[in-house]
Amino acid sequence: MAQTVKFTIDGKQVTSTEGTTVLEAALSAGIFIPNLCFHPDLEPYGGCRMCIVEIQGMRGMPTSCTIKVAEGMIVKTFGPEIDKTRRDALQLLLANHPTDCLACVKNQRCELQKVAAYMGVTERTMQRTARPQAVDESNPFFKLDRNYCILCARCTRTCNEITCVNAIDLVSRGDETRVSLFQDQQFMESICRSCGECVARCPVGALVSKNTVIPSSEVLTTCCYCAVGCSMYLGVRDGKIVSVRGNSEGKSNKGKLCVKGRFGIAEFVTHPDRLTSPLVKGENGQVQASWDDALQIVADRFKTYSPDEIAVVASARTTNEDVYAVQKLARAVLGTNNVDNCARL
Amino acid sequence: MNLSGLREQANNAWKAVNEPSRPQVLVGQATCGEASGAGEVNHSILETLKRLGIEADVHSVGCIGACYCEPLVDIVKPGAPRICYHSMTPALVSELLEDYLVKDNPRPDLALGVWGESRFGIPALFELPMFKPQMRIALRNAGVIDPENMMHYIARGGYTGLERALKMAPEAVIAEIEKSGLRGRGGAGFSTGLKWKLCRQAKGSPKYIICNADEGDPGAFMDRDLLESDPHAVLEGILTGAHAMGAAEGIIYIRAEYPLAIKRLVKAISQMRDIGLLGKNILGSGFDFDLRIVMGAGAFVCGEETAMMNSIMGRRGTPRPRPPFPAESGLWGKPTSINNVETWACVSAIMEKGADWFSSFGTEKSKGTKTFSLAGKINRTGLIEVPMGITLQEIIFGIGGGIPGGKSLKAVQTGGPSGGCIPASMLSLPVDYEALTKAGSYIGSGGMIVLDEDNCMVETARYFLSFTTSESCGKCVPCRLGTRQLLTILTDITQGKGKPQDIPAILGLGKSMRQGSLCGLGQGAPNPAMTTIAYFREEYDEHINSHVCRAGECRALISYTIIAERCKGCAICLRACPSAAITGEKGKPHVIDISKCSQCGNCLDVCPKKFNAVVKVPAAGPAAVPAAKG
Numbered sequence: 001m002a003q004t005v006k007f008t009i010d011g012k013q014v015t016s017t018e019g020t021t022v023l024e025a026a027l028s029a030g031i032f033i034p035n036l037c038f039h040p041d042l043e044p045y046g047g048c049r050m051c052i053v054e055i056q057g058m059r060g061m062p063t064s065c066t067i068k069v070a071e072g073m074i075v076k077t078f079g080p081e082i083d084k085t086r087r088d089a090l091q092l093l094l095a096n097h098p099t100d101c102l103a104c105v106k107n108q109r110c111e112l113q114k115v116a117a118y119m120g121v122t123e124r125t126m127q128r129t130a131r132p133q134a135v136d137e138s139n140p141f142f143k144l145d146r147n148y149c150i151l152c153a154r155c156t157r158t159c160n161e162i163t164c165v166n167a168i169d170l171v172s173r174g175d176e177t178r179v180s181l182f183q184d185q186q187f188m189e190s191i192c193r194s195c196g197e198c199v200a201r202c203p204v205g206a207l208v209s210k211n212t213v214i215p216s217s218e219v220l221t222t223c224c225y226c227a228v229g230c231s232m233y234l235g236v237r238d239g240k241i242v243s244v245r246g247n248s249e250g251k252s253n254k255g256k257l258c259v260k261g262r263f264g265i266a267e268f269v270t271h272p273d274r275l276t277s278p279l280v281k282g283e284n285g286q287v288q289a290s291w292d293d294a295l296q297i298v299a300d301r302f303k304t305y306s307p308d309e310i311a312v313v314a315s316a317r318t319t320n321e322d323v324y325a326v327q328k329l330a331r332a333v334l335g336t337n338n339v340d341n342c343a344r345l
Numbered sequence: 346m347n348l349s350g351l352r353e354q355a356n357n358a359w360k361a362v363n364e365p366s367r368p369q370v371l372v373g374q375a376t377c378g379e380a381s382g383a384g385e386v387n388h389s390i391l392e393t394l395k396r397l398g399i400e401a402d403v404h405s406v407g408c409i410g411a412c413y414c415e416p417l418v419d420i421v422k423p424g425a426p427r428i429c430y431h432s433m434t435p436a437l438v439s440e441l442l443e444d445y446l447v448k449d450n451p452r453p454d455l456a457l458g459v460w461g462e463s464r465f466g467i468p469a470l471f472e473l474p475m476f477k478p479q480m481r482i483a484l485r486n487a488g489v490i491d492p493e494n495m496m497h498y499i500a501r502g503g504y505t506g507l508e509r510a511l512k513m514a515p516e517a518v519i520a521e522i523e524k525s526g527l528r529g530r531g532g533a534g535f536s537t538g539l540k541w542k543l544c545r546q547a548k549g550s551p552k553y554i555i556c557n558a559d560e561g562d563p564g565a566f567m568d569r570d571l572l573e574s575d576p577h578a579v580l581e582g583i584l585t586g587a588h589a590m591g592a593a594e595g596i597i598y599i600r601a602e603y604p605l606a607i608k609r610l611v612k613a614i615s616q617m618r619d620i621g622l623l624g625k626n627i628l629g630s631g632f633d634f635d636l637r638i639v640m641g642a643g644a645f646v647c648g649e650e651t652a653m654m655n656s657i658m659g660r661r662g663t664p665r666p667r668p669p670f671p672a673e674s675g676l677w678g679k680p681t682s683i684n685n686v687e688t689w690a691c692v693s694a695i696m697e698k699g700a701d702w703f704s705s706f707g708t709e710k711s712k713g714t715k716t717f718s719l720a721g722k723i724n725r726t727g728l729i730e731v732p733m734g735i736t737l738q739e740i741i742f743g744i745g746g747g748i749p750g751g752k753s754l755k756a757v758q759t760g761g762p763s764g765g766c767i768p769a770s771m772l773s774l775p776v777d778y779e780a781l782t783k784a785g786s787y788i789g790s791g792g793m794i795v796l797d798e799d800n801c802m803v804e805t806a807r808y809f810l811s812f813t814t815s816e817s818c819g820k821c822v823p824c825r826l827g828t829r830q831l832l833t834i835l836t837d838i839t840q841g842k843g844k845p846q847d848i849p850a851i852l853g854l855g856k857s858m859r860q861g862s863l864c865g866l867g868q869g870a871p872n873p874a875m876t877t878i879a880y881f882r883e884e885y886d887e888h889i890n891s892h893v894c895r896a897g898e899c900r901a902l903i904s905y906t907i908i909a910e911r912c913k914g915c916a917i918c919l920r921a922c923p924s925a926a927i928t929g930e931k932g933k934p935h936v937i938d939i940s941k942c943s944q945c946g947n948c949l950d951v952c953p954k955k956f957n958a959v960v961k962v963p964a965a966g967p968a969a970v971p972a973a974k975g
């Protein structure tokens with residue numbers, strides 16, 4: 001059991017556990033500290049400098065996302081000096097970021113916008129330093145528009161720490177730093193597996209899904225692509241699936257998805273080629289039938305074989321529970337041990 | 346095993362140089378010497394000796410610091426002291442050898458000084474204004490010995506400090522270093538003893554130590570010279586630290602742009618291995634340690650300790666927030682201690698001569714000595730080592746011999762790109778950590794760039810910002826974008842596009858960068874701009890309000906004209922002008938069309954001195970734009 005730690009933030013007593021960062025402890029105690037490069041799934045980074053605070057006994061303004069809580073710590077999250085320093089960093093970001101928020105798919109869901117709004121920033125005060133940056137649209141599912149990038153490195157850390165693919169990283173120095181693929185390749189030329197985990201964590205409109213539609217409601221479900229059983233929210237609008245989001249509470253995926261789940265579901269669910277009822281092969285070719293009729297035919301035919309003549313192959317798209325039921329049927333009902341799974345898609 | 350067996354051999358080797366039975370010739374061949382032609386001089390020496398049929402030994406030594414008058418050649422003739430000759434060329438050295446070795450004329454006209462007492466009418470080297478105020482501890486052997494000959498180092502007391510340390514408990518060694526008052530020479534000035542103690546006490550194994558030889562400040566070359574001139578002084582310090590902290594492995598992180606230093610380090614490390622100073626059970630003390638070299642690709646930020654550790658581990662060289670400090674969690678998450686090259690060289694001297702001896706130099710809080718590289722508008726450029734507390738006045742006018750060309754001193758830039766400019770009016774400032782920090786600058790690693798009346802302070806700030814803008818690692822916002830913002834504003838000012846509100850903008854943003862940046866690069870980057878505003882505000886105001894650059898350095902704010910009465914119409918300038926801006930008939934006064942002029946200044950440079958017809962006027966040509974409103 002992790003040790004309990006008591007400390008104060010802005011005069012308020014907060015209880016947290018050892019190993020938690022000051023930022024996480026503050027957020028879970030309902031105290032907001034602006035942040036951009038922080039992401040709960042990723043290792044602390046300390047790049048955006050939005051989350052600076054003052055901590056008694058520590059020099060300067062440490063970043064709350066990188067400091068671990070300690071017993072008796074006294075943290076101050078606002079004040080004129082902190083505010084000015086934070087505001088200047090934010091203004092620098094804004095001076096280097098596109099200005100037309102309405103034209104951005106992340107409008108109103110953008111974390112940079114949210115931080116600016118929280119800090120009451122309504123105008124830009126610094127000289128524009130933005131220069132045109134390359135856009136990568138090679139991937140069929142998402143694009144990287146570096147003009148919007150704030151270099152929080154959430155995407156590159158995701159690709160390194162979470163997916164372990166390491167397709168993207170930051171390259172070059174200073175304000176020439178950019179998210180890049182090996183030797184400045186395009187996504188589709190690279191080892192990128194299109195899982196979109198980076199897209200899911202980008203706080204701004206830099207890495208975005210190509211057809212972004214905001215759903216009117218969301219449905220919690222389990223991905224039917226393979227047997228891992230990733231928990232996901234399908235966004236629905238006008239009776240159609242328009243978005244997919246990993247469920248961070250999901251036991252087997254903890255919010256993560258692969259390319260099939262994230263980008264394949266909407267198309268496949270409503271695809272015209274999809275079979276929606278059983279087909280029975282007869283003299284007139286394949287004819288639609290009801291489930292009762294179809295299953296009756298199967299059951300009748302099974303009776304003409306001895307158990308050892310029967311083999312059962314389960315689909316890799318079935319869930320673990322379904323596969324369990326299938327082998328139960330094979331062994332207990334059909335009486336055969338010839339059970340297999342195609343195990344690949 | 347101990348080194349006493351080797352000491353006699355070493356003493357003989359050293360004696361053969363200083364009290365020789367045949368002539369000894371020593372050529373200063375650090376990179377500075379090589380750059381000024383020491384290689385050709387060495388070649389000429391060998392040819393001449395062959396031609397004259399003289400049996401002599403020729404050695405390569407490091408740099409004694411008098412970079413302004415290199416190549417340097419020392420000659421020791423049997424029965425005579427070592428004499429140092431300066432500004433050698435292949436022809437001159439050949440003449441010198443013939444005169445001195447054959448005709449017995451020591452050529453006082455070519456000599457810089459005699460090692461020891463004055464002789465043959467040649468002054469004593471260490472009584473010269475350049476050397477007298479110096480105290481050479483880290484540089485004790487630089488330019489004295491052959492850095493590739495370990496016997497020379499041992500003969501000069503080398504490795505006695507280590508032998509002493511190995512007989513002491515690690516804690517006692519740390520106490521000795523703490524008592525000496527030694528503070529890190531890499532910039533921050535943190536107590537070395539305390540740093541070692543934290544690493545010693547940290548839990549975790551193995552422990553690592555790192556020698557920081559990245560040295561990326563523009564104008565700084567202390568560490569390079571030291572490694573090229575006396576690698577064992579540094580290596581002995583590292584070994585001592587390893588024993589004190591209980592480290593198993595040491596890494597020397599050095600930029601690949603220092604090939605000669607690397608070559609000499611590689612050689613020195615293999616010499617150490619040969620005599621059992623590296624590996625298992627060093628000198629029979631039961632202590633195991635090994636060293637390796639990691640070459641950096643030349644990023645300034647990789648001199649920062651956490652970025653350096655990332656780089657060593659094969660990651661992108663960017664800093665990470667501290668805590669955790671390297672002493673708790675450094676390389677591969679293990680306790681790690683990082684010290685600068687010069688710090689390590691001081692350690693070996695302290696262990697040899699004692700903490701009290703070391704702390705007898707310097708000021709109350711800054712003990713010992715510090716090396717500085719003197720560069721810029723100064724007569725005697727070079728590498729010096731002075732006791733802490735010496736004044737800037739003594740350094741610049743005493744050791745450095747003042748400003749060339751009868752110009753007047755304007756400012757001294759110290760501390761590299763994170764440092765600041767100290768105005769001439771503050772020359773009585775003692776050079777120590779506290780005093781320079783109070784003045785808004787830093788000792789830094791020891792770069793000292795002297796600026797005279799022809800240097801524009803806005804342009805100086807702009808130059809340093811252009812360096813930090815491109816060297817920022819890009820990780821954190823205040824530095825990555827703040828340096829660009831400051832550079833944009835400063836560039837505008839130097840181009841006559843400044844606005845009055847630029848000054849408060851620089852100061853405000855500068856403060857936020859100091860407080861908000863992740864590492865020292867971004868924290869220090871505004872310093873050149875902030876100190877020049879503090880001390881040279883009037884120059885900023887002139888640029889902004891009157892479009893005048895008094896130093897005449899900002900191209901957009903100057904123009905060139907030809908004074909008709911002086912012009913003889915020789916057409917030299919006409920031919921030298923790359924913009925075809927000059928017209929005029931032969932023999933008649935020429936004129937410059939300022940709409941075509943690119944302010945390159947070629948005309949001024951080529952106009953014969955006796956005519957002196959071209960003048961630079963600090964007035965706005967067409968390149969300057971009207972002041973922006975607001």
Ligand SMILES: Cc1cc2nc3c(=O)[nH]c(=O)nc-3n(C[C@H](O)[C@H](O)[C@H](O)COP(=O)(O)O)c2cc1C
Binds near residue numbers: 530561562688
């Ligand atoms: C941007 C930056 C560059 C640095 N470059 C160097 C360097 O080139 N050499 C060096 O010794 N220290 C450099 N430092 C300081 C190191 O981080 C570290 O403090 C030092 O190596 C510790 O050694 P010391 O205690 O012996 O000074 C740099 C620091 C920063 C922030």
Ligand code: SF4
Binds near residue numbers: 202207
């Ligand atoms: S693309 Fe998005 S996630 Fe990646 S660094 Fe840029 S802003 Fe951050």
Ligand code: SF4
Binds near residue numbers: 646
């Ligand atoms: S201050 Fe500059 S160099 Fe240091 S971490 Fe930030 S961006 Fe990198």
Ligand code: FES
Binds near residue numbers: 049064
């Ligand atoms: S959230 Fe802490 S530095 Fe970005």
